[in-house]
Amino acid sequence: MSRVFRWVYLGLIYAFLYVPIAVLVVYSFNSSKYSTNWQGFTLKWYGQLVSDSPLREAFVNSLVIAFASSVCATILGTLAAFAFYRYRFVGRKVLYTFIYIVMMSPDIVMGISLLMFFVTLGLATGALTLLIAHITFCLPFVVVTVYSRISGLDRSIIDVAKDLGANEMQVFRHVVMPLLMPAIIAGWLLSFTLSLDDVVVSFFTTGPSFDILPLRIYSMVRLGIKPEINALSTVMFALSLVTVTVAHLVTKEKT
Amino acid sequence: MMKRLAFLVALVLLPAALFGAARQVYVFNWTEYIDPDVLKQFEAETGIKVRYATYESNEAMFAKLKLVKKGGYDVAFPSTYYVERMRKHGLVTRLDKSKLPNLRHLNPTLMDKAYDPGNAYSVPYMWGSSAIGVNRKAVDPKTITSWNDLWNPRYKGKVLLMDDVREVFAMALRSMGYSGNTTDPVQIRLAYEKLLKLKPSVKVFNSDSPAQPFLNKEVIIGQIWGGAVYQANQESPDLVLVYPKEGAIFWVDNMVIPSSARDVDAAHLFIDFMCRPDVAKKNCEFIGYATANLTAQNMLSPKTKNHKAVYPGDETVKKGEFQADVGDAIRIYEKYWEMLKTR
Amino acid sequence: MNRGVFRFISVGSTVSWIVLFVVIPYLFVVLFSTVSYEGLISGVIDLSLDGFREICSSVFLEVCISSFSLALGATVLTLLVAYPYAYILTRLPEAVKRVMLLLMIIPFWTSSLVRTYALIILLKANGIVNSVLLYAGLIDEPLSMLYTQWSVFAGLVYTLLPFMVLPIYSSLQKLDWRLVEAARDLGATPFSVFARVVLPLTMPGLIAGSTMVFLPALGLFYIPDLLGGARSMLIGNYIKNQFLVAGNWSAGSAASVVLTLLMCLCIYGYFLSARKARTESMGGMP
Numbered sequence: 001m002s003r004v005f006r007w008v009y010l011g012l013i014y015a016f017l018y019v020p021i022a023v024l025v026v027y028s029f030n031s032s033k034y035s036t037n038w039q040g041f042t043l044k045w046y047g048q049l050v051s052d053s054p055l056r057e058a059f060v061n062s063l064v065i066a067f068a069s070s071v072c073a074t075i076l077g078t079l080a081a082f083a084f085y086r087y088r089f090v091g092r093k094v095l096y097t098f099i100y101i102v103m104m105s106p107d108i109v110m111g112i113s114l115l116m117f118f119v120t121l122g123l124a125t126g127a128l129t130l131l132i133a134h135i136t137f138c139l140p141f142v143v144v145t146v147y148s149r150i151s152g153l154d155r156s157i158i159d160v161a162k163d164l165g166a167n168e169m170q171v172f173r174h175v176v177m178p179l180l181m182p183a184i185i186a187g188w189l190l191s192f193t194l195s196l197d198d199v200v201v202s203f204f205t206t207g208p209s210f211d212i213l214p215l216r217i218y219s220m221v222r223l224g225i226k227p228e229i230n231a232l233s234t235v236m237f238a239l240s241l242v243t244v245t246v247a248h249l250v251t252k253e254k255t
Numbered sequence: 256m257m258k259r260l261a262f263l264v265a266l267v268l269l270p271a272a273l274f275g276a277a278r279q280v281y282v283f284n285w286t287e288y289i290d291p292d293v294l295k296q297f298e299a300e301t302g303i304k305v306r307y308a309t310y311e312s313n314e315a316m317f318a319k320l321k322l323v324k325k326g327g328y329d330v331a332f333p334s335t336y337y338v339e340r341m342r343k344h345g346l347v348t349r350l351d352k353s354k355l356p357n358l359r360h361l362n363p364t365l366m367d368k369a370y371d372p373g374n375a376y377s378v379p380y381m382w383g384s385s386a387i388g389v390n391r392k393a394v395d396p397k398t399i400t401s402w403n404d405l406w407n408p409r410y411k412g413k414v415l416l417m418d419d420v421r422e423v424f425a426m427a428l429r430s431m432g433y434s435g436n437t438t439d440p441v442q443i444r445l446a447y448e449k450l451l452k453l454k455p456s457v458k459v460f461n462s463d464s465p466a467q468p469f470l471n472k473e474v475i476i477g478q479i480w481g482g483a484v485y486q487a488n489q490e491s492p493d494l495v496l497v498y499p500k501e502g503a504i505f506w507v508d509n510m511v512i513p514s515s516a517r518d519v520d521a522a523h524l525f526i527d528f529m530c531r532p533d534v535a536k537k538n539c540e541f542i543g544y545a546t547a548n549l550t551a552q553n554m555l556s557p558k559t560k561n562h563k564a565v566y567p568g569d570e571t572v573k574k575g576e577f578q579a580d581v582g583d584a585i586r587i588y589e590k591y592w593e594m595l596k597t598r
Numbered sequence: 599m600n601r602g603v604f605r606f607i608s609v610g611s612t613v614s615w616i617v618l619f620v621v622i623p624y625l626f627v628v629l630f631s632t633v634s635y636e637g638l639i640s641g642v643i644d645l646s647l648d649g650f651r652e653i654c655s656s657v658f659l660e661v662c663i664s665s666f667s668l669a670l671g672a673t674v675l676t677l678l679v680a681y682p683y684a685y686i687l688t689r690l691p692e693a694v695k696r697v698m699l700l701l702m703i704i705p706f707w708t709s710s711l712v713r714t715y716a717l718i719i720l721l722k723a724n725g726i727v728n729s730v731l732l733y734a735g736l737i738d739e740p741l742s743m744l745y746t747q748w749s750v751f752a753g754l755v756y757t758l759l760p761f762m763v764l765p766i767y768s769s770l771q772k773l774d775w776r777l778v779e780a781a782r783d784l785g786a787t788p789f790s791v792f793a794r795v796v797l798p799l800t801m802p803g804l805i806a807g808s809t810m811v812f813l814p815a816l817g818l819f820y821i822p823d824l825l826g827g828a829r830s831m832l833i834g835n836y837i838k839n840q841f842l843v844a845g846n847w848s849a850g851s852a853a854s855v856v857l858t859l860l861m862c863l864c865i866y867g868y869f870l871s872a873r874k875a876r877t878e879s880m881g882g883m884p
Contacts, residue, residue: 020716106817148806186764219309314842459827596831
């Protein structure tokens, strides 16, 4: 592939990804409340953002849940992929099939069945049940991503490490995990992304005092999605960009 | 690692623990379907903290309340026939009218409807219509008088229908002179056959933001909420609402106390507060829908009070129909809806 | 820590989480496909196959077919877009690579609903794309882009891209490029290097990505509805309507169970063919 072609292709992909985001950023300054047509410049949505504490609370809740559930799902999922790869245990293939079932289950089925399960257990819905639900639907994505990489691993690497006196934990920690790192990071990123955007499962598994951002956004349909959400997305987008830039500069200096 | 995790879990659980102290009322509603200032005012006046949780559809709210048996929500806002459906499933508590003195301010035309005779379980909050939306640049509104005009081949590929089985069938049933609440399988089938002829003309099904395809110039005629026309008119006068001669379809959002409520007294206090004319006026101005509070309605600016899309006048309301629960016949509707969508 | 303890922890956590929060809730679904909710609450459990009878119709079949073809189309398109992207990315310097990857994922932290609305603003009749084309004189009439099959696919690719890119990228990352060089030195054409060296070695990632796009896409309906005009019904709509609108939890559960069985059949078929091709270690199933 020629150099030019590569950069053109990358350019097209990023344009595809970022043009809608640019639209969203521009429309966060649109004074129109209802229409998708441009009506004039304003900063009032950012002003509302400052005073809208329920929205901010929901946003923070979302970030906390997304972070906690993606971390838990990544740990659990990596262990699971390793277990599926290395050990033989009863029901191994059946359980792995359930990983696919979760991935395919329509949200509504998963939401209702999980809520029914929590109600049967007598668990009050809230942050904890929400966290469990998010970990559960993120888990398959970590397992499948990590497993795809682990399955290509040369089993003799593990044998060599064992011969050299490493115990099971050390094999996992110092031999397997470093090799899996790109997949683990990929799994974490996917989990975080999924958790941040889930509506239906969250609706059924959260409680009355724990609202999260996607629920608030989807529940705006009655009156139309407010441009305030564009403003919030813009702020979040800017923060992500800054974080990435800073992280890049810091790691660059180190190496 | 474990310590960090424990900290995170604590962080997640902390807010719940903090707010556990004061008396609270749990409100279950659409996002910002109450003016946030009103909520603050309620908190200041009563000392009861409002916890506001949201849902995106009556259906989802119903399914959740059906599963959550205790420690649920204190006030919910079901639309029209969902009050009846919730009552049939034992999901709502009978109201204590002695705790609701402000009920006298409400509009009598919206009370004592078939979905809740005598308002034993529900109090109307906001209301509105669904009728015919027309882009007056493309279609002369004077030529539109009936639901049947949607079938005019001139508008092929330019029609919008609601993405809601009951709304669409009610429209078709009314156009044939039947009730939009029929449970007669034959009438429902006839409506389906008539809709099948409309299907090729339909560009989009949308009930969340039906004004958008009009403003985006994708459609020129179709079903639309009165409130959506009012909102669109704030920016463009091109979208016009026509009440068809067979009668428009009306909806009412109501306040009810779910049977899983934690604090029934606080719920009554909250509902009564929402019925206070000054509060109802604030909500109405914030949301832009028609208030069910007559006293508040009379306090509004003439421009809003006289906007036909919002307050259609008693004659139009009388001619129209409020949706009622159709019981198990909903499965027949749903079956034909699936067929309509897949054809 | 000896082998026993670590095995116990990893297998134990996996088994208990999946059994507790996946298998048991799923058993509720299976249960509901055969008994009614009201019956279960009141303690009168009457087994019936009404739910399955309900979905035994040409409508359900059509719904399944259109969902499968949409999911398949979305998977193929996403793959075609994602593979070259991931490939180009892996050839970049390490530091640049990381930044590029993060830049790819950041847009997905914005609500997909909000992003879909942004796509509508771009694609609508009086939207940005049409305005630009009209201004440039490339077209005389606005193109009809919204509410077509293509806007649906654009939306799906836009939503599902990272689920394809990341696994492919992570398998390309571990690719031993010396193998590629060796193949080149031996006179292989660029195409055969790709088809016979790179592609087989990245197969696990490709399969993982396709799985993570195809399976969720089966149940997805929000984006096709918004961008496609909701003129057809997908399996996600169907199941949701059974649960919420019709209040027919048996039929909704039955549809979900049938969907699961169909998928298990597909996996089983794939498994058999993979065994036949003697490439069992291609990934996917353990």
